[in-house]
Amino acid sequence: MPATSATTRADRVPLGILYMVGATLTFSISQALSKWLVAGYPFTEVLLFRGVGSLGICALLILPQTGLAVFRTYRLGAHVSRNAAQAVAQAMLMVALSLMPLAGAIAINFSAPLFAALAAALWLHEPISRARGLALTTGFCGVLLVASPGSGSFNVGAIFAILNAVMFGSVTAAVRGLSATESTETLTTYQMVLLTAFFAAAVPFFTFNVPNRADAAILLANGLCNGIGQYWWTRSLSLAPAAAVGPFYYFSLVWAMILGFFIWGDLPTPLLLLGSAIVVASGLYLLWHESARRAPPIAE
DSSP states (O other), X not given: OHHHHHHHHHHTHHHHHHHHHHHHHHHHHHXXXXXXHXXXXXXXXXXXXXXXXXXXXXXXXXXXXXXXXXXXXXXXXXXXXXXXXXXXXXXXXXXXXXXXXHHHHHHHHTTHHHHHHHXXXXXXXXOOOHHHHHHHHHHHHHHHHHHOTTSTTOOTHHHHHHHHHHHHHHHHHHHHHHTTTSOHHHHHHHHHHHHHHHHHHHGGGSOOOOOOHHHHHHHHHHHXXXXXXXXXXXXXXXXXXXXXXXXXXXXXXXXXXHHHHHHHOOOOOHHHHHHHHHHHHHHHHHHHHHHHHHOOOOOO
């Protein structure tokens, strides 16, 4: 029986990779739309519309299968605190996108798994092995290169991008703890509902610009792309092991560079390319190390 299960999972790895690549494309389009929108709308308004669109997509995909039972939980407080942190992380990313090139913000965001490992060590008491320490140190050096501190290309947006990575890394650690008792559907549904509620509560504290029809369509399309990306990303991980599909998540950086060039004329700098390569390599090494450490022994 185990052999059959493993074979079935292996046979679906190509489909899992396809879903992951599709997710990176839709996520990158969503980030590009967000960057475009925050030039004329408050980031809270952009996040609210994105939350509404994502909530609609996830509701259509999840509720027909689960019904209202998806809301059953004994850890409501943990859901609220986790999504409050994620709301702050997304706000930091929106500010970063308004202040720096798309590819730079995405590259720094790739350091989130490194901060997740650090958060897991602090909150979940997971030990920091030599491999984790090496990945954390090397990855942070890559982040510094992308941020380019002390050079003429430094942008305060990099600070917000780093804050987003730190917060998102903490959220990842929180999700790891919640996943012990909560299903993927419950985690996703509470995420979309609570994020939309948080952003709706924040909107009155900022100027609200009533969008015209074209901008309203773009605002909602942003949410649809984000919601589809969330579903495809989750679907990818359900079809194949993280070690098989995880590396393809870094395609987001390729799409970000392409979109940044064609929309804003951004050309990747040598420091951005070098720093991105270091951050990606550190993340891949950490992924490989964690997957190898947790891999079950092969039955003889």
